[in-house]
Amino acid sequence: MPTLAFLRHGQSQWNLENRFTGWMDVDLTEKGEAEARRAGELLKESGAEFDACFTSVQTRAIRTLNLALEEMGESWLPVTKDWRLNERHYGGLTGLDKAETAAKHGEEQVHIWRRSFDVPPPELDDPERFPSLSDRRYAGVTTPKTESLKLTLERVEPYWTAEIRPHLEQGQNLIIAAHGNSLRALVKLLFGVADEDIPGVEIPTGNPLLIELDDQIRVTGARYLDDSRAQPLPTVG
Numbered sequence: 142m143p144t145l146a147f148l149r150h151g152q153s154q155w156n157l158e159n160r161f162t163g164w165m166d167v168d169l170t171e172k173g174e175a176e177a178r179r180a181g182e183l184l185k186e187s188g189a190e191f192d193a194c195f196t197s198v199q200t201r202a203i204r205t206l207n208l209a210l211e212e213m214g215e216s217w218l219p220v221t222k223d224w225r226l227n228e229r230h231y232g233g234l235t236g237l238d239k240a241e242t243a244a245k246h247g248e249e250q251v252h253i254w255r256r257s258f259d260v261p262p263p264e265l266d267d268p269e270r271f272p273s274l275s276d277r278r279y280a281g282v283t284t285p286k287t288e289s290l291k292l293t294l295e296r297v298e299p300y301w302t303a304e305i306r307p308h309l310e311q312g313q314n315l316i317i318a319a320h321g322n323s324l325r326a327l328v329k330l331l332f333g334v335a336d337e338d339i340p341g342v343e344i345p346t347g348n349p350l351l352i353e354l355d356d357q358i359r360v361t362g363a364r365y366l367d368d369s370r371a372q373p374l375p376t377v378g
């Protein structure tokens with residue numbers, strides 16, 4: 142039966158600075174690099190043998206995967222990168238300090254923007270401030286101006302169905318190295334989490350979530366490999 146590992150990137154510079162990041166391409170901090178290596182150790186210790194990996198086109202996820210694979214001695218594994226695994230686009234919140242934004246708009250509004258299923262943050266109306274959000278890695282892509290989790294799921298799900306799921310159906314074991322909200326979208330899909338329950342789902346950085354699937358690609362078990370930094374997992378709906 143196939144095994145799937147979800148790996149959120151290690152701490153990024155803007156995680157450290159508590160800034161909304163989204164599609165901004167920021168690198169890992171030293172702590173983030175250490176988390177990525179530790180994730181590789183944990184994946185190796187799990188004994189799972191992986192066949193292929195998927196990641197976004199954002200440096201923090203790509204480097205997390207590379208560091209983990211290096212630690213596992215598996216840098217040879219095929220890796221597919223696609224923008225549809227990117228973090229949700231944080232729109233006009235991109236680059237803002239999360240605490241300052243809460244002080245300005247209220248904790249509740251910021252929680253809705255961060256964790257609700259279908260309320261998108263305000264649109265980014267001055268994209269020239271962040272050129273990497275629409276640089277040539279997105280050639281041919283209509284880049285969003287903002288994304289709720291629902292909109293994120295709407296681009297993650299077709300990619301999952303067309304490009305990832307078929308590997309699992311062939312019995313391959315996969316690693317998906319991605320982001321807090323693209324992984325929340327996948328957790329929602331795989332675990333059948335209701336819209337009203339998704340705000341309670343958090344994904345820790347650099348802590349592999351190992352998911353066991355049956356041959357219909359239904360979840361039969363799931364656990365975080367670093368128990369001390371685990372978050373509660375949804376029951377399969």
Ligand SMILES: O=C(O)[C@H](O)COP(=O)(O)O
Pocket residue numbers: 160161162163164228231255320321322
């Ligand atoms: O894009 C970001 O700012 C983070 O990676 C995820 O942020 P969140 O916890 O506010 O959704």
